[in-house]
Amino acid sequence: MKIGIIGAGAMGSIVGARLAHAGIDTTLFDTWKDHRDVANASGLTVESDEGTITAPVKMFERPDRDMRFDIVIILVKAHVTREAATIANEHLAEGGAVISFQNGLGNEEIIAEVVGPERTLGGTLYFGGNVVSPGRVRHSNPKAGIAVGGLLPAGHAAATRLGEALSKAGFDCVVDENVLALKWQKALVNVGTNPLATILNLPNRQAGDLPDVRQAMIACGIEAIAVAKAKGIPLPGGDDPVNYVRQATDVHSYQHTSSMCLDLAAGRKTEVDTLNGAIASFGSQVGVPTPLNVALTAAIHRIELEMMRKTT
Structure with missing residues (x-):
């Protein structure tokens, strides 16, 4: 199996390095030149509380014309999902x-528009990660697993093959046919x-x-759970918002910072x-008020504008 990973930030690097370390043909793609240079010269290093590995990897800015992959993993920011899917x-x-x-x-819906729903898979990474320096990342909560599944039954075989590769790489991976429920579950972990934490810069x-x-x-989280229920989304993790907050905070180190904050x-x-x-948009569609999610979205947008002004 040949796997390509578009987006080799912290999470892409963790997955890619562990796949490569397990002997699975894996190629990573990222626009960060310093990261590529270190990884190609010295390997990609993943540190965690369970130890440190360094895997020899292939990392490029973009795929060469003749490259072909059995699975392409997308781990870019959401606003460039369509470009990555293309x-x-x-x-x-x-x-x-x-x-x-x-x-x-x-994101899965955007990918399906490009490659077809029968070739679209969804997945959830329950662990966290941060970039330490070029070529080096930190794997937070490494015992947490991965779930994968096809958007349609036609994708089940590919999801199973990917699950086998991830399991070989040491991840606790499950294949689940209800992949959109898994995505909502992960969103419930992050939404509050x-x-x-980003607004507080902590x-x-x-x-x-x-x-x-x-x-x-x-x-x-209470707002988000109400929206999920109104949409008829099953919640494999239950409907206790306290538990979702625990998963987002208490299982991580005191240094783990969300990608939003970074x-x-x-x-x-x-x-x-x-x-x-x-959550706010879906809530409006199904008639569930989400004032806190609306306010947080507006607040983050406001901070985005200020931060981007400072860096330009």
């Missing part, structure tokens, strides 16, 4: 499939914690240790529109 579509082998491991809601766990902030995280610090656009913005 690249993936050009480099799929016969019978190949594209999977989104991205945060938020709606990420924007509030790692998730530090923000969650503040009692009033934790209550606001829980309230945000994006703002770097002056980049966040993925709030596929998280709190999506």
